[in-house]
Amino acid sequence: MRLMRSGSFSSLDVVPDSNDVVSAHNPDSTSSNGKTYRFDKLFLQRFHRLLRLLFRSTPGTPFYTMSKEARQSSVFWLYIIFLGLACGTEWLVYYVGLIPSRFYTLLSAKDQGGFLAFMIPCLLLIFGVAAGKALVVYTGGLLALKIRRLLTNHLHNRYIQPKIMYTLVLAHSHVDNPDQRIAQDIDKFAETVRLILEKLIISPFLVVLYTWQCWSVAGFLGPSLIYLYFLLGSLLSRRFIQPIVSAVFYKELQEGNFRFLHVRLRQFAESIAFAKGEYEENTRAKASLNTLLGYQRSIVNKQLSLQLANQTFSYFGSILSYLIVAIPVFAGVFDDKDPGELSGIISKNSFVSMYLIFLFSTIIDQSDKISVLAGYVARIGELLEAIDEIDNDLDSVRMESIDQEQDPVDWIVFEKVSLLSPRGKHIVTDLSLEIKDGQHIVLMGPNGSGKSSLLRALAGLWSCSNGRIQVPKLKYGKDLIFLPQMPYLVQGSLRDQLAYPSLSTTAGMTDQDVRLLLQQVRLSHLENMIDSFDTAYGSEWDKLLSPGEQQRLVFARLFYWKPRFAVLDESTSAMDSDTESYLYQTAKDMNITLISVSHHPNVVQYHHRKLVLDGEGHFIVDYL
Numbered sequence: 289m290r291l292m293r294s295g296s297f298s299s300l301d302v303v304p305d306s307n308d309v310v311s312a313h314n315p316d317s318t319s320s321n322g323k324t325y326r327f328d329k330l331f332l333q334r335f336h337r338l339l340r341l342l343f344r345s346t347p348g349t350p351f352y353t354m355s356k357e358a359r360q361s362s363v364f365w366l367y368i369i370f371l372g373l374a375c376g377t378e379w380l381v382y383y384v385g386l387i388p389s390r391f392y393t394l395l396s397a398k399d400q401g402g403f404l405a406f407m408i409p410c411l412l413l414i415f416g417v418a419a420g421k422a423l424v425v426y427t428g429g430l431l432a433l434k435i436r437r438l439l440t441n442h443l444h445n446r447y448i449q450p451k452i453m454y455t456l457v458l459a460h461s462h463v464d465n466p467d468q469r470i471a472q473d474i475d476k477f478a479e480t481v482r483l484i485l486e487k488l489i490i491s492p493f494l495v496v497l498y499t500w501q502c503w504s505v506a507g508f509l510g511p512s513l514i515y516l517y518f519l520l521g522s523l524l525s526r527r528f529i530q531p532i533v534s535a536v537f538y539k540e541l542q543e544g545n546f547r548f549l550h551v552r553l554r555q556f557a558e559s560i561a562f563a564k565g566e567y568e569e570n571t572r573a574k575a576s577l578n579t580l581l582g583y584q585r586s587i588v589n590k591q592l593s594l595q596l597a598n599q600t601f602s603y604f605g606s607i608l609s610y611l612i613v614a615i616p617v618f619a620g621v622f623d624d625k626d627p628g629e630l631s632g633i634i635s636k637n638s639f640v641s642m643y644l645i646f647l648f649s650t651i652i653d654q655s656d657k658i659s660v661l662a663g664y665v666a667r668i669g670e671l672l673e674a675i676d677e678i679d680n681d682l683d684s685v686r687m688e689s690i691d692q693e694q695d696p697v698d699w700i701v702f703e704k705v706s707l708l709s710p711r712g713k714h715i716v717t718d719l720s721l722e723i724k725d726g727q728h729i730v731l732m733g734p735n736g737s738g739k740s741s742l743l744r745a746l747a748g749l750w751s752c753s754n755g756r757i758q759v760p761k762l763k764y765g766k767d768l769i770f771l772p773q774m775p776y777l778v779q780g781s782l783r784d785q786l787a788y789p790s791l792s793t794t795a796g797m798t799d800q801d802v803r804l805l806l807q808q809v810r811l812s813h814l815e816n817m818i819d820s821f822d823t824a825y826g827s828e829w830d831k832l833l834s835p836g837e838q839q840r841l842v843f844a845r846l847f848y849w850k851p852r853f854a855v856l857d858e859s860t861s862a863m864d865s866d867t868e869s870y871l872y873q874t875a876k877d878m879n880i881t882l883i884s885v886s887h888h889p890n891v892v893q894y895h896h897r898k899l900v901l902d903g904e905g906h907f908i909v910d911y912l
């Protein structure tokens with residue numbers, strides 16, 4: 289992985305580089321990071337964790353103990369309805385299965401009255417089964433939706449959190465594509481669970497029912513033969529499942545990389561066009577597609593042997609059912625029956641044993657889906673574990689800072705701060721500095737000297753290796769606002785842009801406020817370019833405004849919230865110098881204390897001090 293940086297901490301991106309593609313290119317190798325994903329204890333633990341989330345059962349208590357609220361907000365009731373419908377339908381299926389046997393007997397006895405009378409229950413049963421199966425599919429669909437909603441909401445609540453998302457995306461390189469895991473893998477997990485649940489959960493009950501039926505006709509030997517057959521089948525399919533689990537995991541990783549590549553092509557279409565980089569990009573896209581298809585092909589290959597084993601198992605099973613019926617027939621158990629009754633009994637018995645074998649083959653057939661499920665469980669479980677890890681680290685940092693807690697400060701204080709980059713480069717050593725209200729300060733120094741890094745530490749995104757940075761208790765959430773060089777425009781309306789990071793619905797911003805803000809950042813003409821202040825423009829904002837205009841638009845947030853401190857990290861770099869001066873002066877007039885990073889000499893005059901970094905850990909603080 290390599291880090292792409294375009295000027296400020298908010299615009300850092302983790303980009304899979306060509307080495308990732310190459311290292312993961314061999315789909316038959318275990319993995320690109322040395323991990324293997326299997327159907328094993330770890331899978332069961334992770335799956336159990338996801339089930340707990342879905343049933344909202346409290347960790348540490350038995351799975352089946354749930355509060356009333358948990359039952360209502362979890363998949364519990366939907367699952368019970370789904371299960372009830374599936375069981376009811378199977379019960380009807382049993383009677384439908386007995387219909388041919390009854391017809392054999394009635395036809396052999398030439399019983400016309402009985403035949404006609406039997407037509408009505410027969411039709412009712414068939415209609416019942418049809419309706420039952422349709423309802424099972426319908427509730428299964430609802431169940432998959434609820435599973436997706438619960439898991440995705442849970443992951444959103446854990447992932448889109450201060451410091452968690454930043455650390456996971458920028459510093460946790462071993463968890464690839466968290467976005468894909470949330471947006472796509474959970475959906476596929478929900479769909480696979482739905483398919484498996486119906487078969488696997490009801491099958492054990494049906495197995496008991498049909499075993500009993502089979503036993504009552506063929507004796508002990510009948511079900512025993514079928515059970516032995518199942519044992520052999522499951523051992524065989526387990527042998528073929530393992531390699532597929534890993535392959536599914538790495539195929540999804542490549543799916544994520546492939547999609548990301550296209551997102552970047554869209555994002556940087558203009559830069560690529562200027563650079564005439566289409567040939568290079570096309571070559572990369574082809575390489576990425578080849579890697580992805582390599583994994584997909586390896587899954588298809590591995591599924592061939594699994595399918596071969598499963599299909600043989602299923603078809604051989606149908607012959608086994610006649611073998612089982614043959615045992616009592618040849619043993620003379622039914623010698624006293626006339627041919628009509630005997631064909632009815634044979635029909636019923638072969639249905640019962642065939643259905644028992646069918647149940648077992650259905651369970652074996654699920655192995656294919658379980659192997660796919662295990663891949664998704666690994667991806668979602670791994671993401672949750674990475675978040676846990678970051679959360680635990682943050683907790684220990686929080687505990688440490690509570691231990692060290694001293695008197696609250698009234699302004700920003702850097703106390704003997706030493707800061708290292710994640711790769712160990714010295715940014716500053718022993719920096720002590722106070723920034724009181726009105727003491728505007730500008731950070732200067734060559735590229736890469738660590739100006740943005742110091743701001744990352746101020747924002748609490750990076751930890752100091754020594755010393756500490758104290759920020760006064762902020763009275764209103766917006767007392768300290770950061771404006772990066774690359775403006776972050778939300779996918780919403782103009783009012784949304786201005787109110788960010790609050791929702792425009794809660795910010796109470798009037799139309800008059802909007803007009804005043806546009807005027808203050810010299811963007812009044814924007815009102816004529818849009819339908820209304822509340823029309824959402826999605827990602828169109830990037831095309832609607834030039835980079836300099838985008839910087840002006842996010843500056844308006846500063847004027848709306850009027851924070852005590854504003855951290856401006858080259859946030860006027862794309863503006864003309866006249867607008868830049870005007871905006872700096874307006875911010876100062878609003879009593880906003882400025883902490884700026886800029887390479888523009890024009891900006892320096894708006895500050896009282898400058899902090900100059902040399903990139904080797906040394907610094908100078910000078911009054912201007």
Ligand SMILES: Nc1ncnc2c1ncn2[C@@H]1O[C@H](COP(=O)(O)OP(=O)(O)OP(=O)(O)O)[C@@H](O)[C@H]1O
Nearest residue numbers: 291295709710711734735736737738739740741742
């Ligand atoms: N996420 C990261 N992981 C590893 N090193 C990083 C990371 N972010 C920044 N660095 C390193 O920290 C150093 C300082 O980077 P920083 O972005 O703070 O420089 P800067 O002074 O703001 O540069 P510029 O003037 O170009 O914006 C650089 O050498 C960079 O390679």
